[in-house]
Amino acid sequence: MIELIDVKKESEIARFLKQKELTIFIVISLLVFSGVTLAIVFSKEEYTLLLWILIAVLTLYIWGALYFFSVPFKQARRYDRFYQSALNGLLSEDTVEVCSVIAGNISKDGLEAKQLVTQFKENGKIYERDFYLLKGQFDLKEGTRIKAKSFSGVLLAYEVVS
Amino acid sequence: MKNKALFKKSFAYDWPLYVVLPLVAGFSLSYLLNVIHQPKAYEKLNVFVASTKIESGAFCKDIEEKFHDNGLKEVTAVQSNPNDALFAQKLNVVGYEGSDLFLLPESVLKSINPSDIMVPFNAELEKNYVTENAPVYYVSEGDSYGVRIKEKSVSHWLSSYIEFLDEDYYLCLNIKSKNIASYGLYSSESYDLALKAFVYLQGGAA
Numbered sequence: 581m582i583e584l585i586d587v588k589k590e591s592e593i594a595r596f597l598k599q600k601e602l603t604i605f606i607v608i609s610l611l612v613f614s615g616v617t618l619a620i621v622f623s624k625e626e627y628t629l630l631l632w633i634l635i636a637v638l639t640l641y642i643w644g645a646l647y648f649f650s651v652p653f654k655q656a657r658r659y660d661r662f663y664q665s666a667l668n669g670l671l672s673e674d675t676v677e678v679c680s681v682i683a684g685n686i687s688k689d690g691l692e693a694k695q696l697v698t699q700f701k702e703n704g705k706i707y708e709r710d711f712y713l714l715k716g717q718f719d720l721k722e723g724t725r726i727k728a729k730s731f732s733g734v735l736l737a738y739e740v741v742s
Numbered sequence: 743m744k745n746k747a748l749f750k751k752s753f754a755y756d757w758p759l760y761v762v763l764p765l766v767a768g769f770s771l772s773y774l775l776n777v778i779h780q781p782k783a784y785e786k787l788n789v790f791v792a793s794t795k796i797e798s799g800a801f802c803k804d805i806e807e808k809f810h811d812n813g814l815k816e817v818t819a820v821q822s823n824p825n826d827a828l829f830a831q832k833l834n835v836v837g838y839e840g841s842d843l844f845l846l847p848e849s850v851l852k853s854i855n856p857s858d859i860m861v862p863f864n865a866e867l868e869k870n871y872v873t874e875n876a877p878v879y880y881v882s883e884g885d886s887y888g889v890r891i892k893e894k895s896v897s898h899w900l901s902s903y904i905e906f907l908d909e910d911y912y913l914c915l916n917i918k919s920k921n922i923a924s925y926g927l928y929s930s931e932s933y934d935l936a937l938k939a940f941v942y943l944q945g946g947a948a
Contacts, residue, residue: 620774627775634771639764646759650752651745 581729581739584716591663598656605648612641658690666731675741676700676709678724688712688734696735698728711735781815783920784933789819789943790833790841792850795905796821804903805939814935824850824907842919842936843943845900846888847909851880856887861915861925863887871937873944880912888912891944900943913943 616634623630676698685692693712700707712734720726725741753760787805802817820840822832824847837844838859861867863879863886872889879886892898892911900906917926921936 616771620771620778623775623778625779627779631772631775635764635768638767638771642763642767643760646756646763647749650756651748654752655748 581727581737583737584718585666585714585734585736587663587666587731587736590715591660591667594656594660594663598653598660601648601653601656605645605653609641609645612637654690662689662691662732662734666734666736669731671729671731671736673727673729674700674709675725675727676711678720678722678726679708680722681713681718686712688714689732693734694718698726784930784935785813786816786818787814787843787921787935787939788841789817789843789845789939790837791819791821791845791904792824792829792833792847793821793845793904793906794823794825797903801900801903805942808942809935809938812935812938814939821904838916838918841916842921843940844888844914844916845891845904845911845943846914847907847911848880849907849909851882851888851912851914856880856882856914857885859917860887861917861922863889864925867925871941873941878910880914888914889944899945913940915940 616638619630619634677700679697679699682695682697684694686695687693691712691714693714696711696713696718698709698711700709710733711728711730714734718735718738720740727739727741728735729737789801789805796819798819798821802819806814806817808814820832820836822829822836826832829850830853833850833854844860863872868877868886874889878890880888880890889912890910891913892900892906894908894910898906898911915922915925915936918928919926919936920928920930921933923931923934923937925937
């Protein structure tokens with residue numbers, strides 16, 4: 581079986597990345613708040629200039645924090661959540677026939693992925709089944725039958741059947 | 743999806759936060775700094791004046807400028823007309839609770855019990871802080887509670903700021919003031935701005 585994603589390893593990496601980003605944010609926040617607190621406590625009576633400087637610093641901090649929580653940290657948390665679920669959840673194994681890999685990236689629960697279109701036969705009927713490719717190279721030709729191991733639609737590993 | 747696209751997407755929903763949070767932070771900072779730099783009780787003076795009118799801004803500025811180097815940061819004046827129905831209440835609430843000095847006509851002093859709220863003059867206070875050579879005091883039950891600073895029908899240097907009633911006016915000290923060294927209820931030897939202003943208001947020179 582060709583493994584596209586080593587779930588255990590990836591979950592450790594995702595957890596580490598999430599914690600690293602959060603730690604950096606907490607350290608920066610502590611520095612900013614300590615600085616602002618010290619500036620307020622030791623401020624002189626004529627504090628107009630200081631006030632504007634502090635407003636500028638806090639504005640940058642708030643914008644940075646909003647960006648951090650809405651983009652990089654949100655992504656890191658999504659990956660972490662997905663890999664943790666994949667680690668503990670039920671994996672499914674299906675035998676399907678490769679149709680195509682759609683060019684361009686799409687979003688699978690907020691995660692960047694490629695879409696693999698496959699089909700399978702059941703009771704004489706053909707059904708379409710989509711998989712998502714988070715990582716790894718996938719260059720099988722159309723019509724190749726594979727045994728796909730997936731979690732929540734994300735292809736984790738496959739084995740060429742014919 | 744690249745970070746830029748993700749940011750654009752989230753910004754479309756979150757943009758009010760990018761506006762509101764810095765504003766809230768700015769106002770909070772301004773409020774905090776304002777609170778921290780508010781003058782302490784021993785850095786401000788309040789004068790209660792019983793008169794028909796007062797040029798409050800100029801009067802306060804005069805005293806503030808005079809004692810700025812002594813650490814005085816804020817002077818406020820509360821004016822009330824003794825002929826107003828609410829005068830007694832204003833004197834009771836604003837004057838007794840928040841003023842350091844009282845500038846009152848004789849008729850008002852007669853209508854109240856000065857021993858409740860005013861500093862009785864002792865020999866030391868009279869010697870150090872009364873500037874007149876032959877001072878006239880307002881005496882009640884054997885104690886002096888105020889020094890006359892303006893005689894009836896005679897102009898005083900404060901007349902340029904205050905429209906006095908046609909009566910004798912006395913300058914008194916609030917016993918609850920924190921600016922009268924150890925003469926009041928609070929023993930704060932080094933905080934004597936009200937005493938300095940007391941001297942200044944008597945003759946225009948501290």
